[in-house]
Amino acid sequence: MTPDYENAATKATEILIKYGIASAPVDPLPILKKIPGVLVMTFEDMSKKANIERESIIDMFGCNNQDAVTTVYVNEGGLRYVVTYNRLLSSMIVDRALARELGHIILGHDGSKPEDVRNEEARCFAKHLLIPRPLIHTIQATGIRITTEVMNNLTGCNDHCLSCIRKLPAVHVPAELNRQVRDQFMPYIVNYFNFQRHAGKNDGSALADLGTYMEGYEE
Amino acid sequence: MTLYERIRYLRKQSGMTQNDLAHSLGYKDRSMIAKIEAGKVDLPQSKITEIAEILNTTPGYLMGWVEAAFDEAFGKKQENEPPKTPEARILAKGIDKMPQAQREAIINMMQGLYPGLFEKGSEEDDT
Numbered sequence: 087m088t089p090d091y092e093n094a095a096t097k098a099t100e101i102l103i104k105y106g107i108a109s110a111p112v113d114p115l116p117i118l119k120k121i122p123g124v125l126v127m128t129f130e131d132m133s134k135k136a137n138i139e140r141e142s143i144i145d146m147f148g149c150n151n152q153d154a155v156t157t158v159y160v161n162e163g164g165l166r167y168v169v170t171y172n173r174l175l176s177s178m179i180v181d182r183a184l185a186r187e188l189g190h191i192i193l194g195h196d197g198s199k200p201e202d203v204r205n206e207e208a209r210c211f212a213k214h215l216l217i218p219r220p221l222i223h224t225i226q227a228t229g230i231r232i233t234t235e236v237m238n239n240l241t242g243c244n245d246h247c248l249s250c251i252r253k254l255p256a257v258h259v260p261a262e263l264n265r266q267v268r269d270q271f272m273p274y275i276v277n278y279f280n281f282q283r284h285a286g287k288n289d290g291s292a293l294a295d296l297g298t299y300m301e302g303y304e305e
Numbered sequence: 306m307t308l309y310e311r312i313r314y315l316r317k318q319s320g321m322t323q324n325d326l327a328h329s330l331g332y333k334d335r336s337m338i339a340k341i342e343a344g345k346v347d348l349p350q351s352k353i354t355e356i357a358e359i360l361n362t363t364p365g366y367l368m369g370w371v372e373a374a375f376d377e378a379f380g381k382k383q384e385n386e387p388p389k390t391p392e393a394r395i396l397a398k399g400i401d402k403m404p405q406a407q408r409e410a411i412i413n414m415m416q417g418l419y420p421g422l423f424e425k426g427s428e429e430d431d432t
Contacts (some may be wrong), residue, residue: 125375135377136370146354156362157371168371195321197361222368 087199089206097192099263102270109274111242112216114184123166125183128134128173147288152283154183156190167191185212196262206254213251217241220268221261224275228295240278245268272300308353309344311367315360316342329359 101107105117118126127135133143147155147170154171166285169187171180189211221240226232237248279293306314316326316338322340323335330352331362333340340346348356350364357364375376400408415422 089418092309125378127374132365133372135374136365136368143365146368147351155363157366159362159366159372161372165371166375168365170365170371171349187400249332 087203089203089210091255092259094189094193094207094210095214095257095259096220096263098211099218099259099267100137100220101188101215102233103263107218107272110182110216110218110240110271112185112218114181114188114212114215118169118184118188118191119190121167121191123164124169126169126171129170129180130171130173141169141287152186153179156187158196164234166168177244178244182212182216182247182250185215186197188212188215192210209251210254210257213254213256214259215250215269216243216247218267218271219256220264221271221275223264223295224268224271224279224299227299228279228292306346306369306372308348308367308369309342311355312360312371315362315367318359320432326356326359328356 101117102112105120107117111294115126115184118124120126128141129140129147136143144152147157151176152167152172157170157176159166159168169184169191171183171187175183182217185206188207189208190204193204193207193211197210199207217237222232222237225236225240230236234248237243238245239280241248243251275296279288280295283286283293316323321329323338327333327335327338330338337346341348353364353367357367359368363371388397400411403411
């Protein structure tokens with residue numbers, strides 16, 4: 087069974103639109119908290135509630151990778167998700183882990199797909215959530231070369247995160263969705279150019295290029 | 306639900322027989338599973354982790370932690386809805402701070418003043 091990357095990327099883009107995300111770094115935690123039926127808590131909180139040492143809790147929840155895990159169960163109220171995560175890791179690792187867990191929930195993963203397929207789809211979801219493609223494409227359209235530094239500044243993702251994410255395929259998302267995301271991010275992009283100019287890294291021509299690009303697009 | 310009931314519940318959900326689960330866990334026959342589900346065996350942590358993996362859940366669910374945490378976070382809020390109007394909130398705040406005798410006095414007073422209001426559902430409100 088091959089992972090459905092396209093669906094994962096589209097769902098991630100829809101989430102960006104639905105929750106009006108207009109700047110980076112994209113924080114998955116508030117999004118997770120807004121989804122009905124989802125409870126997010128740290129391993130510490132869970133260990134206090136269960137009255138068991140933190141280390142045992144992590145052992146019991148995250149046997150393989152100790153970053154985050156989602157438990158799904160059904161009760162009278164319907165499907166319930168409890169996301170437990172490791173607060174003591176670096177924020178970028180936590181963000182990526184939570185974005186993956188959000189992916190599992192949004193993509194409605196259950197036992198019907200093999201685990202590696204589920205994980206691969208969740209990773210693709212996280213990639214498109216944390217690094218909105220329209221953001222990169224708009225910058226590219228103004229003639230700026232996308233270097234690691236530009237990516238760091240734009241998305242808030244560090245080198246390690248970018249290198250992990252780069253291995254995943256970037257897939258086609260409906261153009262209409264991409265356009266909406268780009269419009270949402272436009273003030274952020276303009277601000278990015280202004281900041282660059284202020285820092286003496288460009289002479290404002292990129293901003294002018296952006297204007298031309300937008301005019302061309304509007305027609 | 307207890308740990309043993311949850312194992313039974315999830316096993317049935319995933320369409321496994323006691324025999325299937327026994328084989329996945331490396332037991333020869335279903336007798337051990339029957340004992341586990343009847344709560345006659347103390348399960349070590351490693352076994353719980355193994356069972357959780359087979360049943361496609363986390364040990365935290367089998368242990369009842371996640372359900373309890375969820376109910377604590379969301380369940381109780383739904384039971385006790387906060388008062389809707391600002392006046393009701395002020396009254397509720399005041400009532401919470403009062404000792405029992407004062408609360409009863411206030412309720413008696415209100416019943417005396419506005420008897421019509423307390424005819425129906427007054428017992429429900431008190432609990």
